[in-house]
Amino acid sequence: MNGDRPVTTTHEQFQDLVAAYAFDAIDVHERQPFEAHLAGCESCREALADLRRASVGLGLSIDPVEPPADLRARTLAAAVSQPRAVVAVPARPSTPTVAPASSTWRRLGMAASVALVAGLGTYSVMLRGQVATLSGLLEQAVNESAAVRRELATARLDSARLVNTISVLGSADVVRVDLRGQATAGAAVGRAYVSSNDGLVFSAQGLPQLQAGRTYQLWVVPPGSNAAPIGVGTFDVDASGRTALTVPMPGGVMAAAVAVTEEPSGGSPAPTSPILLVGAVSS
Amino acid sequence: MDRQTVRAIAGGSAEALGRLYDRHAAAMFGLACRMMTRREDAEEVIQDVFAQVWRQAARYEAGRATVVGWLVMVTRARALDRLRARRARPDLDGAVDPDGAPPLAATAPDPEQVVISGLEASKVRAALVSLPEAQRALVELAYYEGLTHTEIAETTGVPLGTVKTRLRTATIALRGALTS
Numbered sequence: 001m002n003g004d005r006p007v008t009t010t011h012e013q014f015q016d017l018v019a020a021y022a023f024d025a026i027d028v029h030e031r032q033p034f035e036a037h038l039a040g041c042e043s044c045r046e047a048l049a050d051l052r053r054a055s056v057g058l059g060l061s062i063d064p065v066e067p068p069a070d071l072r073a074r075t076l077a078a079a080v081s082q083p084r085a086v087v088a089v090p091a092r093p094s095t096p097t098v099a100p101a102s103s104t105w106r107r108l109g110m111a112a113s114v115a116l117v118a119g120l121g122t123y124s125v126m127l128r129g130q131v132a133t134l135s136g137l138l139e140q141a142v143n144e145s146a147a148v149r150r151e152l153a154t155a156r157l158d159s160a161r162l163v164n165t166i167s168v169l170g171s172a173d174v175v176r177v178d179l180r181g182q183a184t185a186g187a188a189v190g191r192a193y194v195s196s197n198d199g200l201v202f203s204a205q206g207l208p209q210l211q212a213g214r215t216y217q218l219w220v221v222p223p224g225s226n227a228a229p230i231g232v233g234t235f236d237v238d239a240s241g242r243t244a245l246t247v248p249m250p251g252g253v254m255a256a257a258v259a260v261t262e263e264p265s266g267g268s269p270a271p272t273s274p275i276l277l278v279g280a281v282s283s
Numbered sequence: 284m285d286r287q288t289v290r291a292i293a294g295g296s297a298e299a300l301g302r303l304y305d306r307h308a309a310a311m312f313g314l315a316c317r318m319m320t321r322r323e324d325a326e327e328v329i330q331d332v333f334a335q336v337w338r339q340a341a342r343y344e345a346g347r348a349t350v351v352g353w354l355v356m357v358t359r360a361r362a363l364d365r366l367r368a369r370r371a372r373p374d375l376d377g378a379v380d381p382d383g384a385p386p387l388a389a390t391a392p393d394p395e396q397v398v399i400s401g402l403e404a405s406k407v408r409a410a411l412v413s414l415p416e417a418q419r420a421l422v423e424l425a426y427y428e429g430l431t432h433t434e435i436a437e438t439t440g441v442p443l444g445t446v447k448t449r450l451r452t453a454t455i456a457l458r459g460a461l462t463s
Binding site for chain 1: 287290291293294295296297298299300301304305308309310312313314316317326329330333334336337338348351352355356358359360363397398399401403404405406407408411422425426429430431432433435447448450451453454457458460461462
């Protein structure tokens with residue numbers, strides 16, 4: 001090792017370090033003093049900004065090299081199998097401006113809320129009483145979920161989600177919603193198990209393939225004639241038109257109905273296209 | 284279009300990650316191959332890059348860098364991680380924990396913009412190629428091999444002070460290419 005000591009505070013000596021910092025070539029012991037200097041030096045910050053751009057430019061100007069054909073599958077499978085929180089599409093039920101324009105949504109909320117009030121208590125007691133049926137449905141839902149995941153080209157291992165699926169299906173306030181296809185998705189069917197406390201388990205089949213830049217979005221409709229649908233997640237379908245997902249429910253929301261629309265990638269704050277799959281909570 | 288793809292990735296679309304791979308993997312693999320000595324290591328860098336993209340897509344900010352610029356920064360950072368891990372422990376297989384490594388300058392959070400156009404990138408490349416040999420060699424050692432000042436001095440036998448000065452002179456030319 002040469003006998004160089006850590007840099008002194010003269011600005012010129014820090015100027016020497018800007019390039020090294022931009023290229024990540026700065027010595028470990030010089031990094032901290034340099035960052036301290038940078039905080040108070042406009043001209044070094046400007047130089048650093050330029051050199052960072054140059055750094056990106058150098059990277060961009062390398063000739064591309066075609067990776068081996070099998071690297072794609074390995075890379076994508078490893079990437080998507082990382083543990084990942086399920087993120088509900090942001091939607092703010094407290095914002096009055098997202099009231100649904102279509103009367104279809106209002107009728108949905110109204111009709112279902114009647115059934116909800118009349119039938120919910122009875123239904124959940126009935127459901128809890130049918131232990132054998134419930135564990136059969138649980139096994140079926142878990143198997144369906146597992147089969148769909150295997151079918152997907154990029155297997156998505158999410159043990160946290162599987163645990164949530166089981167807790168939704170076993171929760172005291174779970175209700176079942178059978179969904180029927182509408183309009184251009186007439187052949188689609190779906191099923192949702194909804195627990196206001198524990199989340200929503202959804203599966204469907206027969207949905208048409210999505211075009212580029214589009215996604216399916218799942219909505220819950222609270223009871224009441226003016227209730228705005230709340231987005232709870234987006235999803236795509238595999239080559240056979242199937243999907244399965246488990247999402248958290250927004251706090252304090254009860255579902256009178258569950259619906260699916262097609263939206264631009266990333267989802268929308270409110271539905272912008274016709275309902276493709278819908279079902280009301282049944283008693 | 285790239286920004287939409289990253290948004291879709293942030294929303295959980297594996298298909299969108301595949302699209303990003305199809306568009307940019309070759310460019311990033313070229314950079315990784317230039318930096319790593321072995322092909323297998325370059326392949327692992329690509330895996331690290333797309334794993335990071337999947338984890339951090341929600342944090343990508345369109346105003347700060349183009350998507351491809353962001354990918355370049357991630358690729359360089361992950362390649363440098365592996366290079367340095369291997370140098371520190373050549374007996375190990377270079378396994379790294381990207382989330383455990385200290386942040387590198389190129390990926391440290393800051394409000395600066397790192398947007399650069401294709402034309403600017405080729406100007407920078409042209410400036411690099413036309414540097415005097417001694418300066419160009421140093422830039423390449425720092426940029427592609429990830430050597431620090433001290434490591435360059437030790438490897439080349441050039442005194443440390445000279446390394447610093449030459450690097451600074453070289454980068455003045457690179458900065459000039461951006462503003463010309």
